[in-house]
Structure formats: structure tokens, C-alpha cells
Amino acid sequence: MAQSFPKARVNQLIGEDFGQSLENVGFGIIDGLLGSDWTNGLRQEIKKLYDQGLLVPNKTYYEGRKDENGRFVYGYSVSKPNVHELDLSTIELQKRKELDIPHLNALYEDETIQKSINRAAPDFNITKLDIKIQYNAGEGGCFPMHFDTTTNVSKRRVTGTLYLNPDWIPEHGGQLRVYPFPYDIMDVDPLNDRLVLFSSHETLHRVMPSHAPARYCITLWYYVDQDSPQSLQIPRFSWLRQVEGIGFLLNPNTRKLLSKIVYDNHWRESVRQSFGEQKEEIEKILANHNKEVEHIKKQLSPEILDFLLQCVPLAHGEDFLKLARPIKGE
Numbered sequence: 184m185a186q187s188f189p190k191a192r193v194n195q196l197i198g199e200d201f202g203q204s205l206e207n208v209g210f211g212i213i214d215g216l217l218g219s220d221w222t223n224g225l226r227q228e229i230k231k232l233y234d235q236g237l238l239v240p241n242k243t244y245y246e247g248r249k250d251e252n253g254r255f256v257y258g259y260s261v262s263k264p265n266v267h268e269l270d271l272s273t274i275e276l277q278k279r280k281e282l283d284i285p286h287l288n289a290l291y292e293d294e295t296i297q298k299s300i301n302r303a304a305p306d307f308n309i310t311k312l313d314i315k316i317q318y319n320a321g322e323g324g325c326f327p328m329h330f331d332t333t334t335n336v337s338k339r340r341v342t343g344t345l346y347l348n349p350d351w352i353p354e355h356g357g358q359l360r361v362y363p364f365p366y367d368i369m370d371v372d373p374l375n376d377r378l379v380l381f382s383s384h385e386t387l388h389r390v391m392p393s394h395a396p397a398r399y400c401i402t403l404w405y406y407v408d409q410d411s412p413q414s415l416q417i418p419r420f421s422w423l424r425q426v427e428g429i430g431f432l433l434n435p436n437t438r439k440l441l442s443k444i445v446y447d448n449h450w451r452e453s454v455r456q457s458f459g460e461q462k463e464e465i466e467k468i469l470a471n472h473n474k475e476v477e478h479i480k481k482q483l484s485p486e487i488l489d490f491l492l493q494c495v496p497l498a499h500g501e502d503f504l505k506l507a508r509p510i511k512g513e
């Protein structure tokens with residue numbers, strides 16, 4: 184049996200400050216979310232499922248498009264060496280109970296985190312959770328740059344990544360790298376009991392190569408039934424709006440495209456690092472990426488393109504750093 188879920192602690196940590204972070208910079212970091220009994224329990228259960236061979240190689244999907252029936256389909260997928268995962272929603276309830284994973288089941292079933300997010304950031308109004316567990320066996324295992332969804336693919340709106348790595352040291356790498364366009368990158372260490380919550384369709388991120396013997400992460404995906412116009416149009420970085428002429432960088436519709444140009448080198452590097460020896464696939468992904476970048480560039484005037492390449496990403500200012508600072512529990 185797992186101890187009862189630490190509701191009071193979660194309620195207190197995912198509060199107003201977190202809401203401010205999510206709405207303004209697109210992500211929030213919370214430290215000491217569940218306590219060590221819970222993180223130990225979760226980690227041991229993931230290891231047990233991994234040892235039982237229930238985790239499968241993670242895949243990244245490319246070239247999403249609508250098929251002739253208007254349904255969204257992907258062109259192809261590429262697997263990432265050393266990254267093993269299991270989506271708990273793919274296991275029937277009865278089977279999940281039989282697996283004897285009380286901490287994971289409680290995390291899946293308890294609604295405290297979801298309710299706290301809704302209270303702190305009401306624009307999202309999330310109603311459903313999916314959980315994916317991940318065991319990264321090291322040797323450079325990583326994720327390429329990606330958004331967790333786009334609004335025409337799914338109603339996934341908030342992503343949480345909960346890390347379970349008490350022995351993490353900088354040499355292990357495996358940081359979550361967040362790209363809060365138009366600001367510069369931010370690396371978040373995958374520290375034990377740290378939860379990072381971010382906007383699923385807007386926050387570009389990747390996982391840096393991990394060299395730890397094992398890196399544990401649980402991904403929480405929260406869905407909405409229906410989008411509120413506010414949740415899709417959060418302008419973010421309100422302080423930056425005061426700088427004349429910079430508004431176009433903050434437009435929710437274009438931010439995503441412009442970030443592909445500005446972080447182009449990062450994008451390529453992350454693809455090369457993520458897929459090991461699968462050279463053909465890597466070249467195909469990069470060729471498509473190039474096409475997309477060239478297409479976006481063509482839509483921009485030379486002055487704007489010049490400005491983007493010279494001046495963006497912006498250095499983190501005081502306002503940014505205050506909002507990006509971890510919120511700490513015990």
C-alpha cells in the first residue's frame with residue numbers, strides 16, 4: 184500500500200506563484216512536490232516494470248497531416264536509442280491493479296495536481312490526465328526538440344515532467360532544455376521530486392543527452408474537453424510588450440514558427456543526437472526541417488529576418504528570472 188497522496192503539500196505548492204509563471208513564461212518549476220517516500224515508491228515501481236520488459240522504445244513522430252477523411256495521421260516515426268517508455272493509459276485498469284504499482288496508480292487516479300493547476304491557472308480548465316513513465320538508460324539517450332502537441336492534433340494542453348533522480352550530478356546531463364521564445368534557452372536539471380509544468384502546444388523543449396546509469400521521469404499530460412479562447416491566446420511576457428515594435432514576437436500564432444528559425448542550429452543538433460545510427464532517417468528529418476525553415480523565412484521581410492537573426496533570443500531579464508525560479512517545498 185502506498186501512503187495517502189500528499190494533497191495538502193501539492194495544493195500549497197501549485198498555487199498563485201505557479202499560475203503567474205505558467206501564464207507569463209509558459210512554464211513553472213516546483214521542487215519537493217511529493218516527498219521522498221513517494222519518489223522512492225514511484226522510482227522503484229518504474230524500475231520493476233522496466234525489469235519485467237514492459238517498457239518499449241520511445242518514438243518521435245514526423246510529418247503529421249490530414250488524411251482523405253480529415254483525420255490526423257503521421258508520415259513516419261523514428262525510435263530513440265536508450266529511451267524506454269510505457270503509457271499507463273494503454274494498460275487496462277484490471278491489469279494495472281494486478282501489476283502492484285500502488286504509487287503509480289495513485290498518481291494516475293488522484294486529482295489534486297489537476298485541481299491545483301485549474302485553481303492556479305483557470306484559463307486552461309484541464310479535465311483528464313494520461314501518464315507516461317520513462318526509463319532512460321543513459322549512453323546519450325535524449326529527445327529532439329519538439330512541442331508535445333499542436334492544437335489540431337489533440338486537446339492536450341498542460342504537460343508535467345516529474346523527475347525521480349536523487350543522485351543526479353551535472354556530469355549526468357539529461358537536463359530538460361526549454362525554449363521560451365523570444366527568450367534564450369533554459370536548462371532545468373532533472374532533480375528528484377521536481378515537477379516542471381508547461382503549456383503542451385506552445386513550449387518547445389528537448390532532453391539533453393543523459394549519461395546517468397538511469398534517468399527516471401514521469402510525464403503527466405493534462406487534456407481539456409474544450410479550448411477556451413484565452414488558453415490558446417495567452418500573450419505571455421507582458422513586460423516585454425512595453426518595448427515598441429516587438430509585439431510581433433509575442434503573437435501566439437507566429438511565435439512557434441519564428442522559433443524554428445531562431446533556434447535552427449539547436450533543432451539540427453538535437454535531431455542528430457537523438458536517433459543514434461539511423462542516418463537515413465536523420466537526413467530525412469533534417470531535409471524536411473530545412474524546407475520548413477526556408478518556407479517560413481520566405482514569408483518574412485529581409486529587415487525582420489535580419490532582426491530575428493541578430494537580436495533574438497533575448498537575454499533573460501530580471502522579470503523573466505523571477506518567474507522562472509523554482510517554487511520550493513520542503
Ligand SMILES: O=C(O)CCC(=O)C(=O)O
Pocket residue numbers: 315317326331344358359373388389390400402
Ligand atoms: O524526459 C523528459 O525530461 C521530458 C520528456 C518529454 O519531453 C516527453 O515525454 O514528451
Ligand SMILES: [Fe+2]
Pocket residue numbers: 329330331388
Ligand atoms: Fe515532450
